Amino acid sequence: MVEIRITLAPTRRLAAVDGPLIVQSDKTLLLEVDHPGAREARKAIAPFAELERSPEHIHTYRLTPLGLWNARAAGHDAEQVIDALLAHSRYAVPHSLLVDIAETMARYGRLRLEKHPVHGLVLASSDRAVLEEVVRSKKIAGMIGARVDDDVLEAEGAVIVHGSERGNLKQALLKLGWPAEDYAGYVDGEAHPIALRPDGWELRPYQAEAAESFWHGGSGVVVLPCGAGKTIVGAAAMAHAQATTLILVTNTVSARQWKDELVRRTSLTEDEIGEYSGTTKEIRPVTIATYQVLTLKRKGVFPHLELLDARDWGLIVYDEVHLLPAPIFRMTADLQARRRIGLTATLVREDGREGDVFSLIGPKRYDAPWKDIEAQGWIAPADCVEVRVTLPSAERMVYAVAEPEERYRLASCTHHKIDVVRTLLAQHVGQPTLVIGQYLDQLHELADSLDAPVISGETPVKERQRLFDAFRSGEISLLVVSKVANFSIDLPSAEVAIQVSGSYGSRQEEAQRLGRLLRPGPPLPDGSRKVAHFYTVVSRDTVDADFAQNRQRFLAEQGYAYRIVDADDLDRSREH
Structure with a gap:
């Protein structure tokens, strides 16, 4: 039986003097970014706290079971987590929260998958009560077999696990709140020699x-x-x-x-x-x-x-x-x-x-x-701008009476966005630029208007590769692309991206689209690095704006701030 107990002397101060962190009983951590100890505190809590949002001055982290179990799997124990909170917290850390951290982390590894010399794969436990609890769960019925009672394992008890159920059992145990630590090992697989060949480069x-x-x-x-x-x-x-x-x-x-x-x-x-x-x-x-x-x-x-x-x-x-x-x-x-x-x-x-x-x-x-x-110079800094447009009166009325499922397409595909894209391109003449969107009719209209090639799911793979290669080499400096360019496409020359529509509120997509720009180029003559420009063109007072705000959450969590400008102001600045 495992017992978790935290005893804190009444006279012991549970907070750093004027620390940068505020630890709250709802499991949120507030980090004051401008505090001189913020960097050290961020590094201390990063292994176990999940960043939720990071606007200019106060970053919010949250303690979750999955985050704490990730930390436990990486070798961090509850004492290290608690010490990090106590060392950097401005105020006293709620005692109940410390107890909850210790007990949550102690759940990881109470069950473990091991290889038994006779019975093969087994689920063993240092806590018989926990083992009894999970083996009686209907969620793992059929995944386990007979009990194992011998002295081979250093455990309070064990049950045989059907070899094909190793992954399914880990899934089920996580959902039961008892994540198993997997000590069953790995097969080597078929050997094949592979070596890095650092010809003029080395691992960062x-x-x-x-x-x-x-x-x-x-x-x-x-x-x-x-x-x-x-x-x-x-x-x-x-x-x-x-x-x-x-x-x-x-x-x-x-x-x-x-x-x-x-x-x-x-x-x-x-x-x-x-x-x-x-x-x-x-x-x-x-x-x-x-x-x-x-x-x-x-x-x-x-x-x-x-x-x-x-x-x-x-x-x-x-x-x-x-x-x-x-x-x-x-x-x-x-x-x-x-x-x-x-x-x-x-x-x-x-x-x-x-x-x-x-x-x-x-x-x-x-x-x-x-x-x-x-900060280490391995990816480019980025300037993120949201350009807000107002739907013309006629389009606004069509939007107002449309069915809810049609409104995002209507707001995203307003013709006003084409004018904005032209204005932005005029501000970045000569810079390799991607215009990115969700709707094919909108992309083809943009491509025709801008006299630029378009890449979508309909584009044959050979043609995609040809256009991507031409963009990389500088033969062409403007591509209109659909979501096929969101992932795993290496375009190191891209410096500007203009997003006209997206997959509703997908935070994944926003991160990946910005990522198209972050490959660092060679240093500029003054020694500085190129700055990536990421524009999102959004129709105000519509669901387009609502989804854009949700998409931006992940990047805000990573420390990227969006500037908001009005489309009319872009036009005026171009005139001047």
């Missing part, structure tokens, strides 16, 4: 640290800003594994970018890397597959999932892990004996399945704040 310190943190933990997620080189972290993980690797990506263009990067950065040759997509079906020691082909369903089954599952992979890489579709989660539940690394710029999932990422891919192993990477 945070990339090396991220890869080491993943490898030490066995499986898990690395969170890095767009443009910070997540592909390189994946390559470093492959060099650690020295084994056949399955890389899952969002689309075919991304798959080919991964292949080009691996050929350039590692000892792998083109013949060792296969593409598994809608048009090409190659399975090689390193295979790059798209989510779309793996989730293709025929007669009630996923034939490509079964085919890829048959290979003895040593490592699975999940690019843009925050976008994993449900069938990939189901496949991952069956791949728990394989090492897994998830790469993402944000663990925010619009479907709320962060817990499934934690239980099936693994806990967060490394996380670098966007502004920290920017």
Whole structure:
């Protein structure tokens, strides 16, 4: 039986003198940004507190079970968490909150999955009462077998787990509030030599640290800003594994970018890397597959999932892990004996399945704040501007009487936005620019008006690659793109993005679209770096403005502030 007890002497002060942090009983932490101790406090609480919003002066963090369990999985104990709060808090920290932190963190690891020399996979516990509680739950019925009573395990009790249920059991236990620590280990998979080839380059310190943190933990997620080189972290993980690797990506263009990067950065040759997509079906020691082909369903089954599952992979890489579709989660539940690394710029999932990422891919192993990477010069600084337009009277009336499901399209696609885009382009003549939107008719109208090529889901892959290459080389400086350019597209030359419509209130999308601009260019003549310009054109007094505010939340959490300007003011400034 595990007992958690915190005893604090009545005379002990539970706060730093004039600390930068205010710890509240509702589990929110308020950090005063301008306080001289803010940077140290932020670093201390980052492993366990989740940043919710970060406007100019006060940043708000929240303590959640998942955040505390992530910290526990990364090796932080409750004493370290509590000491961090006490050291930096301005006022006394509520005693009840400290107790709750200790008890929540103590839940992680009370159950553990282990390999038994006789019975195979077992669920063991240091607390018999907890084991009794979970084995009686209907949620795990069918996943476990007979009890194990012997002296092989250092445990109060254990039950046999059906080998195929390792992932499903971890999911279920997390939902029951008893996350299991997985000590069952990994198979090595089929060996294959992979080495980094640092010809004129080397791993950045945070990339090396991220890869080491993943490898030490066995499986898990690395969170890095767009443009910070997540592909390189994946390559470093492959060099650690020295084994056949399955890389899952969002689309075919991304798959080919991964292949080009691996050929350039590692000892792998083109013949060792296969593409598994809608048009090409190659399975090689390193295979790059798209989510779309793996989730293709025929007669009630996923034939490509079964085919890829048959290979003895040593490592699975999940690019843009925050976008994993449900069938990939189901496949991952069956791949728990394989090492897994998830790469993402944000663990925010619009479907709320962060817990499934934690239980099936693994806990967060490394996380670098966007502004920290920017301060080190690895990603470009960004100027974020929201340009507000007013719907003309006739369009406003059409909007007012429209059905609710039609209003966002009407507000997003106002013709007034085309004039705004022209004005913004005139302010950034010669700078490589992306005009990004959601609706194809709007994008084609923009492309015709601006005499620019358009890339959408309808554009053949070869044509997409040709246009992206022309943009990278400077042959063309303006592209109109749909959401196909949101993810895993490397356009290091892009300096300006103008967003005219989005996927409703998607915070993921906002982060990814800004990320198209954050690849740092060479230093300017004065030694400074280029500044990325990110514009969002929004129709005021409509749901377009409401969704824009929600999309901006994640970037605000990362420290990016939006300036708001009126479209008419843009026109006047252009005239002057």
